[in-house]
Amino acid sequence: xxxxTIIEPFRIHSVQAIDLPxxxxxxxxxxxxxxxxxxxxxxxxxIDLLTDSGTGAMSSEQWAGxxxxxxxxxxxxxxxxxxxxxxxxxxxxxxxPTHQGRAAEKILFSVAVxxxxxVPNNTHFDTTRANVEFQGAEARDLVIPEGxxxxxxxxxxxxxxxxxxxxxxxxxxxxxxxxxxxxxxxNSGGGQPVSMQNLRDVRAVCDEYELPFYLDACRFxxxxxxxxxxxxxxxxxxxxxxxxxxxxLVDGATxxxxxxxxxxxxxxLATNDESxxxxxxxxxxxxxxxxxxxxxxxxxxxxxxxGLEEVLDENYLRxxxxxxxxxxxxxxxxxxxxxxxxxxxxxxxxxxxxxxxxPSHEYPAQALAVELYRAGGVRGVEIGTVMFGKPDPDGGxxxxxxxxxxxxxxxxxxxxxxxxxxxxxxxxxxxxxxESLRGLTMTQQPPWLRHFTARFAEMG
Ligand code: F0G
Numbered sequence: 001x002x003x004x005t006i007i008e009p010f011r012i013h014s015v016q017a018i019d020l021p022x023x024x025x026x027x028x029x030x031x032x033x034x035x036x037x038x039x040x041x042x043x044x045x046x047i048d049l050l051t052d053s054g055t056g057a058m059s060s061e062q063w064a065g066x067x068x069x070x071x072x073x074x075x076x077x078x079x080x081x082x083x084x085x086x087x088x089x090x091x092x093x094x095x096x097p098t099h100q101g102r103a104a105e106k107i108l109f110s111v112a113v114x115x116x117x118x119v120p121n122n123t124h125f126d127t128t129r130a131n132v133e134f135q136g137a138e139a140r141d142l143v144i145p146e147g148x149x150x151x152x153x154x155x156x157x158x159x160x161x162x163x164x165x166x167x168x169x170x171x172x173x174x175x176x177x178x179x180x181x182x183x184x185x186x187n188s189g190g191g192q193p194v195s196m197q198n199l200r201d202v203r204a205v206c207d208e209y210e211l212p213f214y215l216d217a218c219r220f221x222x223x224x225x226x227x228x229x230x231x232x233x234x235x236x237x238x239x240x241x242x243x244x245x246x247x248x249l250v251d252g253a254t255x256x257x258x259x260x261x262x263x264x265x266x267x268x269l270a271t272n273d274e275s276x277x278x279x280x281x282x283x284x285x286x287x288x289x290x291x292x293x294x295x296x297x298x299x300x301x302x303x304x305x306x307g308l309e310e311v312l313d314e315n316y317l318r319x320x321x322x323x324x325x326x327x328x329x330x331x332x333x334x335x336x337x338x339x340x341x342x343x344x345x346x347x348x349x350x351x352x353x354x355x356x357x358x359p360s361h362e363y364p365a366q367a368l369a370v371e372l373y374r375a376g377g378v379r380g381v382e383i384g385t386v387m388f389g390k391p392d393p394d395g396g397x398x399x400x401x402x403x404x405x406x407x408x409x410x411x412x413x414x415x416x417x418x419x420x421x422x423x424x425x426x427x428x429x430x431x432x433x434x435e436s437l438r439g440l441t442m443t444q445q446p447p448w449l450r451h452f453t454a455r456f457a458e459m460g
Pocket of ligand 1: 050051100102128183187216255257267
């Protein structure tokens with residue numbers, strides 16, 4: 001008999017207590033933090049769905065690996081173990097460890113991107129966009145049109161729009177496009193996967209114009225699992241085989257091992273371009289460390305090496321994707337609008353649909369995130385006009401982001417089904433009184449990545 005329930009494929013070996021701060025504590029915390037959930041102390045949060053990045057539980061094998069960490073400054077055993085695993089999965093020749101994903105982005109874009117360039121991507125994540133813009137280049141999002149329609153149900157809503165990629169190349173000219181990037185899964189577009197066929201199509205365009213093609217590979221294993229489930233011809237392939245095929249189509253990749261590396265810190269830049277690798281290593285020495293540790297301890301390299309193997313386990317991926325879908329079904333079943341179909345690492349609540357009375361320049365998704373925290377101590381993150389809108393130079397309303405979402409990101413191997421049932425209850429309760437929610441005004445903001453430190457006041 002095959003039973004229906006997909007269980008967590010692990011036992012819990014070590015636990016961390018959760019404080020249960022009451023409503024008074026939460027109100028005071030919101031006031032102190034200026035209604036920015038990044039300003040909360042983690043102990044003021046009950047269920048922390050701010051991010052799936054670096055927040056997961058490591059396995060006993062990873063902890064055992066950490067004991068093997070070789071802390072030699074140059075040429076450590078742990079580096080060669082790490083390099084071996086990355087090369088085996090990606091097939092890419094040059095492997096440069098970094099302390100996290102954005103450090104890989106920073107060195108890649110510093111050596112490959114110049115002022116006036118345009119970098120196409122399906123959707124840039126916030127740090128990726130900021131690192132492109134920091135070079136004086138334009139970060140252009142070319143996801144298919146359905147990719148920004150929360151209600152559109154498509155198996156691969158993260159795909160790049162090949163027509164728009166071609167027209168961008170024609171408009172801008174190949175000389176101003178240093179590389180094409182595709183993010184798997186498409187985090188800012190709802191954690192939606194990209195099909196193998198779409199990766200092949202992007203490769204074909206890049207070949208035609210002789211452009212390098214890079215993956216933002218943070219959630220490559222979750223993307224591989226969606227390909228197995230949804231794309232013709234992949235049902236009988238292993239996640240590892242699918243991941244290898246994905247990487248075989250690109251010239252390089254940036255990776256945050258804080259996601260599908262199942263580690264708390266780490267990342268890498270991998271590339272087949274020797275000249276980019278040489279320049280990136282030189283820069284790495286300046287900012288991150290020697291090229292065999294790149295800002296990481298030897299034991300971190302071990303944790304990532306083991307994590308990259310574990311993340312491709314079918315039992316893990318089946319549970320991972322199913323547990324995200326479970327939260328999505330709980331809230332959508334109660335009529336709460338979400339990005340459909342649910343993504344791999346997170347459920348995205350559609351605040352524009354839930355709070356039509358709050359205009360984008362009064363930050364409906366921020367208002368929803370604040371209320372989820374106030375009501376139940378659940379911390380999600382706004383992915384809307386606070387994160388991606390642009391302030392008006394003349395002091396008028398911000399230009400709106402394409403979507404107003406609250407992302408509930410699920411840390412890997414960390415919360416149980418009852419934690420998730422609790423989150424469902426909180427979301428459904430807040431959604432039931434959506435009309436009573438009010439917008440926010442932004443009272444303070446920095447020049448870039450404003451969502452991390454902006455302060456707000458609630459409107460009357
Ligand atoms: N690319 C994508 C698609 C990401 O989701 C992230 C991080 C990065 C790059 C940067 O990696 O954090 O290791 O420097 N995303 C986290 C999140 C922060 O919450 O989605 P990093």
